[in-house]
Amino acid sequence: MNNPNNTPGQASRKKTAQDARLFIERVAQHNGWSVNPDRQFVDDLAEGLAVNYNRHGYFLCPCRDGDGERERDRDIICPCDYITPDQQEFGHCFCGLFLTPEFAVKNEAPTQIPERRPEE
Ligand code: SF4
Helix, strand or coil: CCCCCCCHHHCCCCCCHHHHHHHHHHHHHHHCCEECCCHHHHHHHHHHHHHHHHHHCCCECCCCCCCCCHHHHHHHECCCCCHHHHHHHHCECCCCCEECHHHHCCCCCCCCCCCCCCCC
C-alpha cells in the first residue's frame, strides 16, 4: 500500500483541509481505491485528518482516538493497517472514506463496520 504524503519529515508545516483532501485523492489514486462520493462527508473527514496532523504530526485516522504517539498509533495512521481486510470483507475502510472499485459501482453508502483494531 502506498502512502505518498505521510512521511515523518513533513510534520513541520501545517496542513489545511484542502491539503488533506489532496492527500486522500493521492492515496486513493496510488492504491486503486475510490473515494466516497459524498463530498460533505469527505470534507468532514479531511478536516479531521488536518486537525489530527496539526496536533500530532501525522494523519491519524479521523474516526479513532489515538494516543498521540506515532509508534503507538502506527497502525491507525491513514491509510491504516486494517483497510485491506476491511475492504475485502465490507468493501470499504472503517471510516467509509476509501471504497473498493467494486463497492463504488454499487452506489451504496458505506455502513458502520466493526472495529478491527485489537483493544489494548
Ligand atoms: S479507516 Fe479509512 S480513513 Fe481511517 S485510517 Fe483507515 S483508511 Fe484512513
